[in-house]
Amino acid sequence: MTTHLDGTRQRSFDFAVIGAGVVGASIARELARRGASVVVLDRASGVGGGCSYANAGILAPDHVSPLATPALLREAPLQMMRRPPAVRVRPTRGLTPWLGKLAASATPTRARVAQARLRQLANESTHLHRELGAQGLNPTLRKTGALDVYLRHPRGPVAGLLSPTELRELEPGLAPVAGGLHHTEEWVVESRSYVRAMLDDAMAHDAKVLFGTTVQQQVLSGGRVAALDTTAGRIRVGHVVLASGVESGALADQVGLRLPLRGGRGYVVDVATSAGTLAKPVRLKEHRVVVTPIKDWVRVAGSIEFGDEARTADLRRADALLEVAARVVPGLRGRPVLDRWAGERPCTPDGVPVIGATNTVQNLSVATGHGMWGLILAPVTARLIADQAINHRADPDLAWLSPDRFARRGTFLSRRIA
């Protein structure tokens, strides 16, 4: 998949996209399809170097909500005490003010407005995922629907709650649970297959994809990024798109743009299963664990941890998720584990993504901070970035996504990335 600059001699591009996760790959494809010359740079040796390595793989547009909600504040203490904890926080010096901003954003009004806007984007994006599927460009997209299951009877009435018998008619692989809900309008997509398909299509439209290439420094000249210094040498650029997941904060810092991103670490464990183990995704509502059938394996995903970015992940936490999942899907018990993984969701303190151009640097766009919803929102993010950067169609209604909402610092120290 990788092309080499040496082989092409091309050292100058209309667009450089930094990061080849679900977001960067989608943007590269959209820009290349619109006729721009594009280079995608990723420091990893191949697809899935960041958070897009694995995720629950669910497109559930009506479940999308900002991270900062009153429910998060209300439920976090209980979620931190669960075994295994669904939420973990290691307070560090930098994290505490960030969490303060998250809490301040979690007002009922702000959360309601952000949720409505995000769901509209998520619905548009799901439509785009389906269009890609119809064109043969979303190879693993399947409409499955999904179940929310409760191990204990929920407090208060829940509209549409199904009995254990009704649930098992829908999903015979389920153990008896207290009740659940059936959502019909949901889809499954395998993350790395999606990224590969986007990059393949970008390359079919002449984009260059350079894995193993770290962007170390953005070279500023006259209020623009003139070039990128990379481990593959200097590349001249017309426009830069920062789609580097949780690392986007450090790259933004180089050019004086403040992006207060934090990693929200989640865990995944993939289990080989026999046919009929599970047909549709199951969300364990109390534990915030998701069990998704993907091809001939099942993925268990969950947890959100803040403050541990610099520490090596303890992958026993992925096994703890599997333990809980096997209580509800007994067919997972004793099956071979194919993979364990932990990754940092790029999270903003208002819990809303960052999508758009900045006033700080003339030719820089940002696409990150998608937190728990990067897979579903990737296609619409690509469309918004391409509309702004190629067609100069900045939508004033999208100011809520602007990178400039975190305010610019007066002075900055340009740091080179090793």
Ligand SMILES: Cc1cc2nc3c(=O)[nH]c(=O)nc-3n(C[C@H](O)[C@H](O)[C@H](O)COP(=O)(O)OP(=O)(O)OC[C@H]3O[C@@H](n4cnc5c(N)ncnc54)[C@H](O)[C@@H]3O)c2cc1C
């Ligand atoms: C457990 C879990 C479950 C999830 N479930 C879902 C789900 O069901 N549905 C959903 O929509 N979302 C889900 N998500 C969220 C989703 O996976 C993320 O939002 C998404 O992967 C973020 O993608 P990205 O492209 O922004 O970042 P990344 O995938 O992190 O990509 C950034 C890339 O930038 C590269 N990079 C960084 N710095 C540099 C540099 N200096 N030079 C060059 N390259 C650089 C990295 O190598 C990386 O490949 C889940 C996440 C987790 C952890």
